[in-house]
Amino acid sequence: MESPFKPEVLKGKVALITGGGSGIGFEISSQFGKHGASIAIMGRRKQVLDDAVSALRSLGISAIGLEGDVRKQEDAKRVVESTFQHFGRIDILVNSAAGNFLASAEDLTPNGFRTVMDIDAVGTFTMCHAALKYLKKGGPGRDSSSSGGSILNISATLHYTASWYQIHVSAAKAAVDATTRNLALEWGTDYDIRVNGIAPGPIAGTPGMSKLVPEEIESKAREYMPLYKLGEKWDIAMAALYLSCDSGKFVNGLTMAVDRGLWLSKPRHLPKEAVKELSRVVEKRSRAKPVAMASTAASSTFSLLKSTGVVASSAATRARASLLPVPFKSVSARPLGFSAVVDSRFSVHVASKVQSVRGKGTRGVVSMAKKSVGDLTSADLKGKKVFVRADLNVPLDDNQTITDDTRIRAAIPTIKYLIDNGAKVILSTHLGRPKGVTPKFSLAPLVPRLSELLGIEVKKADDCIGPEVESLVAALPEGGVLLLENVRFYKEEEKNDPEFAKKLAALADLYVNDAFGTAHRAHASTEGVTKFLKPSVAGFLLQKELDYLVGAVSNPKRPFAAIVGGSKVSSKIGVIESLLEKCDILLLGGGMIFTFYKAQGLSVGSSLVEEDKLELATELLAKAKAKGVSLLLPTDVVVADKFAPDANSKIVPASGIEDGWMGLDIGPDSIKTFNEALDTTQTVIWNGPMGVFEMEKFAAGTEAIANKLAELSEKGVTTIIGGGDSVAAVEKVGVAGVMSHISTGGGASLELLEGKVLPGVIALDEAVPVTV
Structure with a gap:
């Protein structure tokens, strides 16, 4: 669609855009660039940044990508300063980074709530604070006679009334709007900086749309919201252009709702033809009866409508139906927790001694039905x-x-x-x-x-x-x-x-x-x-x-994948054997893979190998094949010449590990293969890192799995982090809040996954049995 703005309306300007590598953020980046601005985009994922920058440059736009997390003050400061050092000025800051997913208030964890607040609200202020000195009038790179810069915060309309299953997003966006108004007052007065916001409605082709308004909810919304129409990313970018260029220079402290008036929309209680007739009936009755009789009149309204010849019975039927409460439940709403109330299959009250689950035998869950x-x-x-x-x-x-x-x-x-x-x-x-x-x-x-x-x-x-x-x-x-x-x-x-x-x-x-x-x-x-x-x-x-590690693992939504990492096969034997009885896909990573490699006759250099477990590794591979489990080992690895953060490293195929080199992480091809396998799943459990993630050089595999599980979780896949180093990994990456469940146990998680009886659980009172 053609822009109504002149092509050079932002000529000479520099815009820093968080979340600018995808969705609405990328469209704003593109349109700002097409209208003369130089672009710096900030994001957490390098590949997304690289792809976005490449796309912008192919359009002739001057652009750079900068990795960083808006929640971290040090990242915000570094990205802002890097933008200034590269371009020599900063004129516009667009805060487009956001975190969101669908969850009822009951099932939402405090960590999940905090994660969205941190990204949206805290991240917005953190970026504004870091950019202040470059945006204020007379700041570095700015002529003392020129005006201050502009800040644009991307918000939403969810909190204008109330929104189902989005309390965390609503709260965060309300905070963003308050930040916009307060900064507009303070910084507009003191530094001549304009601070505005945009509140998009449902916008097609965006991550937020797919997460917060899945197809099932969208189709329901269309039924009862007359103003419900999907906007385009272009619509938001044009509003951003207006608020960021001189056309909007007299606008400050505004959060512009760009949703075609959807936030005003309420269900139509009666068809228009019914309203006309009803109005005449009620007016006539009001002249004949005193006000005190209103309750009687109200109770007979529909009988009057049914008897009239003017209003068709179908209209009356629709009128009656439209007065009923509108059910607003989505079959795809992401379950963040299981309880006996919701689904007894996933509660503590699981059947003891389960013999099989859809053909997959279990190791016998004994007396886990405990009183709560x-x-x-x-x-x-x-x-x-x-x-x-x-x-x-x-x-x-x-x-x-x-x-x-x-x-x-x-x-x-x-x-x-x-x-x-x-x-x-x-x-x-x-x-x-x-x-x-x-x-x-x-x-x-x-x-x-x-x-x-x-x-x-x-x-x-x-x-x-x-x-x-x-x-x-x-x-x-x-x-x-x-x-x-x-x-x-x-x-x-x-x-x-x-x-x-x-x-x-x-x-x-x-x-x-x-x-x-x-x-x-x-x-x-x-x-x-x-x-x-x-x-x-x-x-x-x-x-x-118990709900998750017993219920969801014993009777999972399928396909069910297990990811097992860690340094030694010996520490995970029980877990692997138990999961082979239950899962459809088993992905192995970490130091244990080299024992499997050697068992297959591959050279492993100086990688960690448990010589006494070679036969066991062979048996596990054979067992997986016999049970029809897709067991995937990494196809390439990151090797190093010593076990140290400053080691020389390179990527080699699994069959190409040379003497004197040790494997410390899975490689990019393995990450791609694992991600593709995980895309097919409905339940995933992860226990153990893919590499030595404590060293940044060997953390890519573990961080990639954490990010992939976060992506799947936001799509409704049940994701379970089974304790230990996996928990530290998702917390390091900053995605802990979106996982379905993060186990607080280390050894307890392992033993429960192995099918062992936990003394602290078995000692508790039995629950009243339920039928499963």
């Missing part, structure tokens, strides 16, 4: 002392400051549920591996964060048993929380000493285990106490782990 804290009512909990075993084993720096509070945040739903129902919570956990009482492993540093997250003052005991603790428990009010000292200060904990367990249990009336990370250990606080406390139930976190 959610089964306990306010009547069960009010005034009761509840012993909660959580896994708050968080990392601390040298100053005893928490560096990652993920495990604390994961425990909050269970604790909050208990205190909201009037329980007195006695919270127990371990920290580190102390040998007796060790001050650096005290739980004192956890108290402020727990108090902040719970919104109450959490008390702490200096011991976990004894008279002092008993006194603190006795003084605990309803809705109060007492954190006991590190339970591993006593050697009796790990020995599962009955007397020690009895002393712990004596503090409470009932028991909740929410420590999945230690559920594979038969310790006093995870298994021993259950002999003395009834009921003993699973917390929400433990329940969710």
Whole structure:
């Protein structure tokens, strides 16, 4: 479509566009370039940036691509400064980077909510803040007599009223709009910078459209939204041109809705022909009856419509139907969690001793149908002392400051549920591996964060048993929380000493285990106490782990793929054997692949090989073939001349590893093959990295898998990160928030995937059986 603007309306301008490599961002980049601007695009994925820059340059546009994450202040600063160094000025900043996916508020995790807020809201402000000095009047590269630059924030209309299954996106975009208005006020006044926004409606051919408005919802929307029409990326780019060039120089603080008025749209309650007749009937009746009779009149409206000869019965029928609540459920809405309420197949209440699933045998899930804290009512909990075993084993720096509070945040739903129902919570956990009482492993540093997250003052005991603790428990009010000292200060904990367990249990009336990370250990606080406390139930976190690692793996949506990495075959034998009974596709990576290579007669150089596991590797390959499982090994690898970050490296085929070289990552062809295999799946579980991802030079394979699973998750595929280094990988890449489930257990996750019985789970009360 031809632009209404002059071709050189942005001549001499430099625009930095986040998310400019695809969708609306790329269209803005293209149109700005076609109208004379030089373009810098920022994004997280190098291949997308390279392709976009190549496309822009093929149009004769001066363009560069800069890798970076808008959430990171250091990345924002580096990208802004690199843009200035390359072009000598910055005139326009367009914040187009966004994160979104479809999820109900009930199933959305706090991490998922936070991820979208971080990308959209925090990322927008971070970029604005980094670019300020270059955009303000008289800033570097700007003539002191010229005006300031322009900021354009891409928003949405979702939050103007309310939107189904998009609370996280709505909240983020509301924050973006507030940022736009406030910066327009402050920076417009102080620095002559114009700050505006654009709120696109449904735009065809964009990632946001495919994620937030899948086909099933789109077709439903067309039925009841008269103004529902798909816009084009060009429409948004033209609005961006107007707000960024001199034509819009008198506009500041505006967020322009570009959606053909869709945000105004409401369902039409009656057809127009019905309204005319109804209006006459109601008007006539109002003259004959007093206002007090209005309720009677309302109840008979449709009987009057049905009897009239003017309005066809079909119109009346449509009128009646249009007054009913509009169902707005999509069959493709992405499930972020499973519960017995939604689907018993994926709940903790799975059938025990499942013999087979669609022809795939299982290793026998024994007694995993456990009673949950959610089964306990306010009547069960009010005034009761509840012993909660959580896994708050968080990392601390040298100053005893928490560096990652993920495990604390994961425990909050269970604790909050208990205190909201009037329980007195006695919270127990371990920290580190102390040998007796060790001050650096005290739980004192956890108290402020727990108090902040719970919104109450959490008390702490200096011991976990004894008279002092008993006194603190006795003084605990309803809705109060007492954190006991590190339970591993006593050697009796790990020995599962009955007397020690009895002393712990004596503090409470009932028991909740929410420590999945230690559920594979038969310790006093995870298994021993259950002999003395009834009921003993699973917390929400433990329940969710079982939902996914038992339910979703035992009865997955197919095709079901498993990705297993890590350095040694020996540490993953059980997992691989178990998954071969269940999965359709098995992808192997990490150091273990070289044992498989050698078993096939390939040279592996100085790569890690377990000589005593060569026969086992051969057996596993044969087993996969016999069971019809597509087992894929990497076809190429990244090799290095030493195990170090500064090693010389190169990419070679799997059959071409020379002496003196060791494999430290999978190669680009393998990444492509793995991604293509994963494109066919409906359920994916990942355990173990593809390479030595702690070293940036050998992180590409692991990061590619993390990004691929994030992409699949946003398309509705169930993605499960099975604990350990895989969790660190998705957190490093910044996609943890979009995964269906991230397991908090390391060894516990492995043992559960292997089909082993977890002592901390088996000890809990059985749930009421359900039919599966």
